[in-house]
Amino acid sequence: MPTFEFILGGVTAAPGFKAAGIHCGIRRNKEKKDLALIVADQECAAAAVYTTNTVKAAPLYLTMENLKNGRARAILANSGNANACAPGGREAARECVAATAAALGLSPTDIIVNSTGVIGQPLPTKTIVSAIPELVAALSLDTQDVAEAIMTTDTFSKTAAVRFTIGGVPITIGGIAKGSGMIHPNMATMLAFLTTDCAISPALLQEALRDSANRTYNRISVDGDTSTNDMTAILASGTAGNPEITKKGADYDIFLAALNALNLHLAKKIAQDGEGATKLITCTVKGTTCEETAATIAKSVISSSLVKSAMFGTDANWGRVLCAMGYSGASFDATKVDVAFSSNEGRVQVCKESIGLDFNEEKAKAVLGPGEVTIEIDLSDGTASAEAYGCDLTYDYVKINGDYRT
């Protein structure tokens, strides 16, 4: 296994990146930052993956256009307004990018842009454009403000960074991410922005990001709703000094393993901070003939409203786990399912070969207590496995989403 270590920091952990997050006025609450910028000291290889939702927000189209050459130098994002299904959305995104490019002395095509917040309301372009000078002036090595500026209903900011070496050269990847509703990513996630000093070609960077997103962000769900604005983007400056990664091999594998670890860390934070959530639910599926089957089953289980409600109520209602497996679309032997629940409080097996076991309900209640809970599934039919991550369904999810716009 390649080795890497988690270090403090986020998108400014790799040398050569600055970031800023300010309140510009998109949100009414002046305490809430709503405009974010990440800038590299020099041009970077760049890659992004986007939502598969047919209804895509305007800034995603502009980012796709700008990333055609696989190069970029900055990421602009706002919270409080999704700039999706809003009049003049593409022009609004273009204006914000143009103002940012002018203030930074860059070409507009060097800028990745996205938005998150309410769908269908016009982006307050003037408010954003007039705040760009202040935003640029605020650029620093701090990673906290920028992480806060992309938050919507998130209750904590999500930052992480990993360090590893390729051929003795130290390399860093750092990132920030946000959740926390409309989270059921498909080929991308709600916002995650990553930076690295690794030297890697745009083509391989794109492949690594897509592969990693499939195994991390695409394995979480908060509410089954795939957003119109999902995007994960990465900037790779190449200043670390490693020989540029231009083909698959040992160096690529190291980079990908570190990227996976970072993305998984951020993805789990998104699941843990799902709207209204009180606990992180991990579903591990092993004993399948292929990883995709395991992943399909695991994601179906952590997406089930009934499983999620049972987890909230610390109810070891494993029948709902089998039910969610059964409608997942995956093919498996429905008579060979073992299920157990585990956490720091211990482990209790509840089902063997698809038949319920007598188990201690008191112990099960304790195992399903606050914090992190794992639903373990074994299909005894192969050596492949996968994990998916979600959260419980609570009164607060309903409260938060019953009147989100006001």
Next chain:
Amino acid sequence: MPTFEFILGGVTAAPGFKAAGIHCGIRRNKEKKDLALIVADQECAAAAVYTTNTVKAAPLYLTMENLKNGRARAILANSGNANACAPGGREAARECVAATAAALGLSPTDIIVNSTGVIGQPLPTKTIVSAIPELVAALSLDTQDVAEAIMTTDTFSKTAAVRFTIGGVPITIGGIAKGSGMIHPNMATMLAFLTTDCAISPALLQEALRDSANRTYNRISVDGDTSTNDMTAILASGTAGNPEITKKGADYDIFLAALNALNLHLAKKIAQDGEGATKLITCTVKGTTCEETAATIAKSVISSSLVKSAMFGTDANWGRVLCAMGYSGASFDATKVDVAFSSNEGRVQVCKESIGLDFNEEKAKAVLGPGEVTIEIDLSDGTASAEAYGCDLTYDYVKINGDYRT
């Protein structure tokens, strides 16, 4: 259009059917009936559709076996225990059916059987078997007790009947159904049992039931969870005196139209009585090139946790409607979507050609008030249309499912 009228009654509305519902002791609460029986005076053409869940309850397998000859005479069902993933499930179902057949003087293969309730706990076979004589003694023309005996978290019983004529011969179809959680039927529904005196061959009865289930029960969702026990079954005695329907044509069309109307009525009651629901949500999609596209979009919208939460909060958050359309998997022009909300309180258009309109928020709040709300979608791309039915997501859904087993 063929004409039919709704009449009072349920599974005993058609002549020649009796029913009973009693408390036998599967449930602790003696006020709650838990054992149901429907019996025809003579052998019937019979058909059923079942859940597509890979994990199927034991009684479904026995029913499939018993319906191979397209004939049956009785339906036995219990609530309080799903007989799914439970030790000895198939033997338990067989014992209950054998006892019922003996008490009625029928062959065991004449009996359709199903269960609904908690998954994974052994069916209390002795309790059921010893209550069969009492159940048979209770058979009557009453339809209320049998409808109550299949209820789980339902808050009201669901019965309906329609009458129509074929060649001047009056014909009746009656039915009972239950919801109200783990409802996202696929090729079937949570329990619905229908009876008719229509003369129709088993093959056409099966085709009519499948077609009708696809357009009614399969278009509702409470929580996205497709149950292990879903089943819709129909008994057709043929005593009405119409020439037996043995091929498609005018008579079949009349029968199908009446069956559709009945099933739609029961399906909407299931949606309206979804766990914790305060309102019935209908999504109408028109202007598509094919009905399947319209149905896929409509079902995605009424299944979205975010749309459902917004409906609970009377929040005209139409962006979530477009989001749910976009991830439905259906193909449509994402720039041509019109959306309106309507109810007895009026109608308010909120989105035209995928762009938000200025609308009166106060009026929208009133339109989204208690009762029934319709989400109208127009894609202006054809003449096909479809509807789907769901309910809002409320605190009570979480409460009910946070601790269902206790």
